[in-house]
Amino acid sequence: MKISQKYIFTLIIGLIALISCVSHKKKGESSRLSKFYHNTTAKYNGYFNANELLGETILRLNQNHKDNYAQLLPIFPYNAVENVDAEKSNLDKIIQKASIDITLHKKSRWADDCYLLLCKSQYLKKDYETAESSFKYVLDEFTPNNLFNKDKSKKTLIKDKKKTSEDKKKAEKKAKEAAKKKAQDKIKAREKAKKQALKDKKNHKTPKNPTETTETISEPLPSGDKKDKEPKLNNVGSKLFPHTPAFWEATIWAAKNLTERAKYYESEQILRSIAKDPNTPKSTYGDLYATLANNFVRQKNFDQAIEALILATQYTKSKKTKARYAYILGQLYQQNKRPIASDEYFTQCSKLRPSYDMNLHAKMNLLLNKAQSGTPLEDVITQLNKLKKDTKNADYVSEINFTIAQIYYKEKKLPETIDYLNASLWDPSAKPNQKASSYLLLAEINFENQNYLKSKYYYDSTLQSLPKNDERKSLVSKMKNNLDDIAKQIEIITLQDSLIKIGSLSVKERRALAIQIKNEAKAKLVKPQIDRQAMEFNQFQPFGADGVNNKFDAFQDTRNGNAPNSGNPKASNFFAYDQRTLNRGRGEFEQNWGQRTLEDHWRRSNKTSFNFDIAATEETTEETKDSLEADLANILKDIPDDPKKLAEAHGKIQSAMFQLGVLYREKLENFQKSKTTHTDLLERYPKTERKPDVLYYLYLNCLDLNDPGCAASYTDKIIREFPETNYAKSLSDTNYVKALSVSVDVIADGYQKAYQSYNNHQYEQAFTELQIIKTKMPPGHPLMPKVALLNAFCSVYNNQNKDVYINALKDVVAQFPGTPEEIKAKEMIRFLKGDQDAFITVTSQEIEKAQFKMEDENVHFVFVLLFDPPAKQTDKAKIAISDYHQKYHKPENLKMSSLEFDVEKNTSLILIRKFDNRNQAMKYYNGVQRKSNEFIPNITNYEIFAVTQNNYREILRLKSVKEYQAYFNENYLNKKG
Structure with missing residues (x-):
């Protein structure tokens, strides 16, 4: 009983003491118990769960990313994943958990960490604009000084205040003593100087005039070694329960976000600032320097990227991450043609035991470097072939073949290079990325050898194999576009040449050739279609690139008694291919059985029992003959078989040869090829109508x-x-010539100066120079389209107004139709409106594959495609269109609906229906073009199209509008409707 009374008494005293402590607490200030509760709950409830979920999400993104070893590997794989839709639900959960934690535990030490999780999630969702504002809030609100001061108690602040005051007094006292001493030293120095001057005067010596040397040192990259004795702000907790503020990690992720938004300078500056900060935790250095390296890589500043990535490797603990950084360093040194340094890092990568594919590619790159460093070619090839024979590398045979091709290419052994590139393409292990690299090298080889037709087809194949986000896509597209017209003219020449040659055959010979072509076409339908784009190169060219129909050549060989030759094939041992054996067998057969018709049951004397369906067979035979005749007539329909058709064919060749010569000059600046083509034209057609033009181009060349x-x-x-x-x-x-040449020189020089100013980012100066050129330029001058386009480019920088830029580009389109500048201006307009595929050219094969149909009299729709619309912009656009309909189309009772067309690219579609036929739809379309300011005011990020119901369904099936855009331009805008 006594024990219980003592216990109760002690408990009461403790409660009174606790209450008295709480009562002295300032209003709004949390008690220690409250702080402990909020800190513990915030950390181990919302923050812990959200952080675990974020770690799992980043891990999945890293696993989903497939490295393309033909390109420089991304430093952060999770950020290189193109489509993150699968993870958006998890990222939204993280944002939700972090938000709840912040709301419930505002005063906990983990509030800044929860905000960081929220920012990271927005960044990983690729919502970079929202993430930027969120990061800005975190960096402003949760600076280490703010957190450090908030966490101090009142007593600590008073002590600090007193200590600061005392330190200030001591500092003032020291300063006074130092000033006094300095004054005394000056007096002593003055007296000493006087005495020295007197001595020098007596000895007739000139006083010494010491010179100071200054050294300018470029700012080095901060290495993270800090010796400053500043107060540590990286622990706002206690010694028992330490807590590092999220500020430094948030700064690094904010820099990552700025890099994605192409704000490279701003990203670099904030990274350099925390690299110099003595309070930055050492654990963040690895990610800090990796982020800085990523920023430099995006700017193609590879030397500084190497420097930053070396530091990142030094401060990174994870072996897997270190191996990745080492591999990227090997690639960067390889790009800079420094094989010894590249070898060092590829070797380091292998020692860190990376994934099997990274290790294998590191070995292949080491062998590639050896070949460049002077190791005998045979030794390197032997080692690569050993890798190829290893069964573990069955999935990498295509890439090993490509590596061998690269080695041969650098040794300028083109036949071997082409053989291994074809082997790389043929191998079943070839992946799209690898195919793209092989096609691209084949395209470049053919371009260098001036085989422009083949080069164009390989560029086509490269474009089809490249992934959407590949940085090579724009360059490949540009090269392909330059070769399109050249290929078209070559094909016209080869086709007409071949048709003329076939026209010189007799009727019987033409028929035999047509049957041969038909049989080959039928055989192709049966043959498995293995990578038709490259493996069967002849499909690209119905007639050979050398100007003669391949089938015609084969037919001529057969006609002349020669066996068709497909590149000296090896002789077969199969008995049926031995001509002597066949002749001997035929002789023996005829001795025994005589001349026999080739038919079923040839050994039977009575065949009546087998002819029970003879009538049906004869009927089928008649139908087959009719079908055959129709097919043969279709094959031979374009043969010039009369003087008029023959003259037309020769006219097409003359025109194509002239255009080809001009294109070689204008598109490729290949003046020798242009001269040769025009010379051939005059030799072949000395009385051509274009002779004056041809002679003048020859003079220019x-x-x-x-x-x-x-x-x-x-x-x-x-x-x-x-x-x-x-x-x-x-x-x-x-x-006249002198005046003209001076004028041309002045205008050309002026344009070059303006273009140089534009490249140097001196936009105002470039704009001024262009205005001067315009005053001197006569009408019809060949540089007018270029000047107009460059003028449009400069206008955006002077006005900073996208609408002004778009209008200037529209003027270029209107004034210079059919020029390269018109095409470029159209692409730029689409890009400014938000079309990510603006610079990607759609091939005729892609349009045909889409299966669009012309149905002018059928029901039509009009649809508006909105590129990357902000929140609620689609609804605003629908309201604006509804107002437009009320004003201009009220009697037509047009209906409207909308849908998300492409979630990945964030494009929305508004469908307007319906119109009776094409003319009605195009009338609506043209009205919108004239009254675009009233259609959807203050919005420019859209395109509008007229479409049939069937074609609209095809667009939805393709989930792409680029094919229909090309089709619409060709069949609606370029035709009178």
């Missing part, structure tokens, strides 16, 4: 090839043969 004698000869021909042409007048009138 001679000038560009620095051959004045050649230029003079063509000048004489133009003046002698075509004295009435403007070419002759300009070349014969020396004063």
Whole structure:
């Protein structure tokens, strides 16, 4: 009983003491018990669960990313994943958990960590704009100084205040003593100088004039070694329960976000600032320098990227991450043609035991470096072939073949290079990325050898194999576009040449050739289709690139008694291919059985029992004959079999040869090829209608090839043969020529200066120079489209207004139709409106594959495609369109609906229906073009199309509008409807 009374008494005293302590607490201030509760609950409830979920999400993203070893590997794989839709639900959960934790435990030490989780989730969702504002809030609100001061108690603050005051007094006292001493030292120095001057005067010595040398040192990259004695702010907890603020990690992730938004300078500056901060925790250095390296890589500043990534490797603990950084360093040094340094890091990568595919590619790169460093070629190839034979590498045979091809290519052994590239493409292990690299190298080889037709087809195949986010896509697309017109003219020449040659055959021979073509086409339908784009190259060219129909050549060989040759194939041992054996067997058969018709049951004397369906067979035979005749007529329909058709074929060849020569000059600046093509044209067709133009282009090519004698000869021909042409007048009138050349030089030089100013980011100066050029430029000058386009480019930088830029580009489209500048301006307009595929050219094969149909009299819709619309913009656009309909289309009772067309690219579609036919739909379309300011005011990120009901369904099936855009431009806008 006594024990219980003592216990109760002690408990009461403790409660009174606790209450008295609480009563002295300031209003709004949390008790220690309250702080402990909020800190513990915040950490081990919402924050812990959200952080675990984030770790799992990043792990899955890293696993989902597939590295393309033909390209520089991304430093952060989780950020290289193109589509993160599968993880958005988890990221939303993280945001929700972090938000609840912040709301319930505002005063906990883990509030900044929860905010960081929220920011990271927005970043991983690729919502970079929202993430930027969130990071800004965290960095402003949760600076280490703020947290450190908030966590101090009142007593500590008073002590600090007193200590600061005392330190201030001591500092002032020291400063006074130092000033006094400095004044005394000055007096002593002055007296000493006087005495020295007197001595020098007596000895007639000139006083010494010491010079100071200054050294300018470039700012080094902060290495993380800090010796400053500043107070540590990286622990706002206690010694028993330490807690590091999230500020430094948040800064690093904020820099990652800025890099994604192409704000490279801002990203670099905040990373450098925390690298110099003595309070930055050492555990963050690895991610800090990796982020800095990623920023430099995005800017193609590879030297600084190497420096930053080396530091990242030093401070990173994870072996897997270190191996990745080492591999990337090996790639960067390899790009910079430093094989020894590259070897060091590829070797380091292998020692860190990375994944099997990374280790294998590191070995292949080491062998590639050996080949560059002078190791005998045979030794390197032997080692690569050993890798290829290893059964573990069955999935990498295509890549090993490509590596061998690269080695041969650098040794300028083109036949071997092409063999291994084809082997790389044929192998079943070839993946799309690898195919793209092989196609691209084949395209480049053919381009270098001036095989432009083949090069164009390989560029086509490269584009189809490249992934959407591959940085090579824009360059490949540009090269393919440059070769499109050239390939078209070559195909016209080869086709017409072949048709003319076939037309010279007799009727019987033509028929035999047509049957051969039909049988080959039928065989192709049966043959398995293995990578038709590259493996069966002839499908690209119905007629050979050398100007002669391949089938015609084969037929001619057969006709002349020669066996068709497909590149000297090896002789077969199979008995049926031995001609002597066949002849011997035929002789023996005829001795025994005589001449027999090739038919079923040939050994039977009575075949009546087997002819029970003879009537049906004869009927089928008649139908087959009719079908065959129709097919043969279709094959031979384009053969020029009369003088008029023959003249047309020759006319097409003349026109194509002239255009081809011009294209070689204008598109590729290959003046020798242009000259050769035009010379061939004159040799083949000396009386061509384009002769004056051809002679003038030959004259220009001679000038560009620095051959004045050649230029003079063509000048004489133009003046002698075509004295009435403007070419002759300009070349014969020396004063006119001088004036013209001066004018051309002035305008060309002015344009070059303006273009150089534009490249140097001096946009105002470029704009001013362009205005001067315009005043000197005569109408119809060839540089007018280029000047107009560059003027449009400069306008955006001077006005900072996208609408002004778009209008300037529209002027280029209107004023210079059919020029390369018109195409470029159209692409830029689509890109400014938000079309991510604006610079990707759609091939004719892609359009045909889409199976769009012309149905002018059928029901039509109009749809509006909104590119990357912000929140609620689609609804605003629908309201604006509804108002437009009320004003201009009220009687038509048009209906409207909307849908999310492409979630990945964030494009929305508004469908307007319906119109009776194409003319009605295009009338609506043209009205919108004229009244675009009233249709959807203040919104430019959209495109509008007219479409049939069937074609609309095809667009939805494809989940892409780029094919229909090309189809619409060709069949609706470029035709009168």
